[in-house]
Amino acid sequence: MSLQAIDPRHLSGPILVVLPRYIGDAINTLPAIALLNELYPGKKIYLLVRPYMREVLQRAHGYDFELLDDARHQAEEQVSLLGFAKTLRALRCSMAVLFRGSLTDAVLCKLARIRYVAGYAQNGRTPLLSHPLKVNHCHHYLFRYCRLVNDIHGKPFEKFALPRLTAKTLPLKQSQSRATGVYIGSKNKGARHYPEELAAQALLRIHQQCNTRFYLLGDPSEQQDMEELKQLLDAEGVQVANLAGKTSVGELVDTIAAMDAMITIDSGPMHIAAACQVPTLALAGLGTSPFSLVAPLTPLCQTIASHSTSLNEAEIICAIAPQEVAKQYLDLFS
Structure with a gap:
């Protein structure tokens, strides 16, 4: 018609x-x-x-x-x-x-x-x-x-510009440490959740290769899961702060915008980081939509896609190896 x-x-x-x-x-x-x-x-x-x-x-x-x-x-x-x-x-x-x-x-x-x-x-x-x-x-x-x-309207446009957010400035930078936001979700994210044990291994590898301070992000329901991740990292001497449940939605935008980089699953924080032009590493397992249809189009967002053959949906994202996360993270700054 x-x-x-x-x-x-x-x-x-x-x-x-x-x-x-x-x-x-x-x-x-x-x-x-x-x-x-x-x-x-x-x-x-x-x-x-x-x-x-x-x-x-x-x-x-x-x-x-x-x-x-x-x-x-x-x-x-x-x-x-x-x-x-x-x-x-x-x-x-x-x-x-x-x-x-x-x-x-x-x-x-x-x-x-x-x-x-x-x-x-x-x-x-x-x-x-x-x-x-x-x-x-x-x-x-x-x-x-x-x-x-x-x-x-009769198709007057040929192109569109990418979304952009302008956040309030936050003084998060400490000395020469690189500030990295981390959002892996929790079990309430279902198959998109990247397990704390794997995340801890990935962040430890990054810590061993560069001076980085991690900021764990999430909503109040994810605070306890992020605290467990923090304890795993504390035991290895990794610089980490748990901000899950401690920011409003607006403050979450400001916090992500203050980061030097983001590591995140397919989520709202991923799109916030893209709109704030923060270099981002996205971990893509099984999402709520095909990832190719929702992935940020900015070249600042790099994706690690799972190649799992598991029939268990929750296991698909687990095929993303911690060493690959660490390698790709370092490549963001190469």
Whole structure:
């Protein structure tokens, strides 16, 4: 089906952008938001975000948007779908761009009486979209988000810029030590988790070859796992600080931006590091999406992919040897 291109000159009201629910995905929508800024200079663009994500997007300098908390997901006094639709209706938005494949979000925009609603035709929501696009599952996620903006406007763009975050400066550097952030997840990350024992061996090898101080990162649920990793490293005299559970989401961005390098699994911290232009080593086992579709496109991110033949999903990432992690880490600075 051929879609009629939207003419930016004919849109009078603001634009609503519905962001994905995860931090890494939300960061990856920034190039598409930059395209909207170019198409609609000076027009108000609302980014509908879950409240916990606000601190991250406040560090997305160079983009023109206003953050709008999704009241359906507030910790206290959650608002119903119908109640929130009334709030959006008062904004008189002319267009909504859905970067999530959610049926509920399409219903929300319909109830908010938004004329143009663009999104991928999935999850039974096609009748609710004025501009449904067929998703190509081979496209990189950055490409998918940008295509959603580009195609509905008649394909005026040929390229997009990579996402970028500008963090607050933190005084983490100590003497001549190289600051390295480490995020291996914990058991709550399932098959993406790189075991503490293997991580300890990799970090010890790095410590033996260069003057490095490691900063273990994570959320409160990962604090104990990172403490176990810290104890393994303390026993070997490795410089290490456990920051898991001790930073807000915004402070996590600032901390990662202060690093000389990152070692991470496929995760939000990986995308934060890429957007902050921090040299990154990504450990890729079995992810929530094919890694080729979510891997940061910056050359500053190098990947070690598992070549495991194990039928046990949790064992796949274990095929990434600690000595290979150490070697690739040192190659980041060669």
